[in-house]
Structure formats: C-alpha cells, structure tokens
Amino acid sequence: MGYPGHLSRRIDDEELVGKTVSSPLGGEGRVRGYAVKAKIHVTLKQGILDPQGKAIEHALDSLGFKNAANVRVGKYMELELQEKDKAKAEAEVKSMCEKLLANTIIEEYRYELG
Numbered sequence: 077m078g079y080p081g082h083l084s085r086r087i088d089d090e091e092l093v094g095k096t097v098s099s100p101l102g103g104e105g106r107v108r109g110y111a112v113k114a115k116i117h118v119t120l121k122q123g124i125l126d127p128q129g130k131a132i133e134h135a136l137d138s139l140g141f142k143n144a145a146n147v148r149v150g151k152y153m154e155l156e157l158q159e160k161d162k163a164k165a166e167a168e169v170k171s172m173c174e175k176l177l178a179n180t181i182i183e184e185y186r187y188e189l190g
Contacts, residue, residue, distance in 0.1 A: 111158065111160040111165070112156070112157045112159055112160075112162060112165040112189055112190070113154065113155070113156050113157075113189070114153075114154065114155050114157060114169045114187050114188070114190075115152070115154050115187060115188045115190070116151075116152070116154070116155070116172075116177060116185060116186075116187045117150060117151070117185065117186050117187070118150055118153075118173070118177060118178045118183050118184075118185045119150035119151075119183065119184060119185075120148060120149075120150070120182060120183055121182055121183060121184050124182045124183075126147075126148050126149060128149040129146075129147040129148045129149045130147070132147045132149065133145065151177075155169075157169070165189055169187050170187075173185045173187065
C-alpha cells in the first residue's frame with residue numbers, strides 16, 4: 077500500500093526509471109526499477125544479555141505460557157536495491173549491515189536476497 081507521491085508497484089520500463097511521474101493518488105514520485113529485495117535479520121550475539129527478551133519471557137510466563145524459554149528479541153528489515161548484479165547487491169547489503177544496520181560488537185546479522 078502506498079501513500080500520495082509514492083509508487084508502490086514495481087515498474088520495469090527502463091525509460092521511466094529515475095523519472096518523476098504523477099501518482100494516481102495525487103502528488104508525484106520517482107520511478108524506481110528494483111531488481112533485488114533483501115531481507116535482513118539482526119539479533120544479539122549469544123552471551124549478550126537481552127533484557128527485552130527476558131521481559132517478554134517473564135510476561136509470557138505470567139500469561140500462562142510456561143513452555144517459552146530463552147526469548148531473544150531482534151530486528152527484521154526489508155529493502156529493495158536498484159542493482160541488477162546479485163553479487164554487487166550482496167556486497168552492498170553486507171556493507172549496510174556492517175556500517176549501520178547492525179552493531180557488530182554485540183549483534184550478528186543474516187540476510188537473504190531475492
């Protein structure tokens with residue numbers, strides 16, 4: 077679902093990529109030709125205390141879910157890259173994770189490209 081000025085569907089017409097077009101919902105937006113979708117999972121490394129996970133574990137227990145244990149909380153992100161070369165897209169996603177999306181001192185990450 078989009079919002080005014082946002083084109084939420086994929087457009088593959090190379091002539092339109094990078095151009096500003098009118099949206100049927102009103103406003104304008106840039107056409108982007110996405111080629112690779114990345115799904116990124118970031119979690120705390122084993123051995124790093126997860127206070128949010130412990131709070132959820134305690135809440136689950138108090139609600140009667142006695143079998144839930146070792147709850148860990150993480151982040152999930154999806155993004156689309158304007159890159160047709162999968163190897164370049166993978167290198168870019170790895171760089172994003174290393175530089176911004178994960179604190180590699182205490183977090184680990186994994187990603188899928190599709």
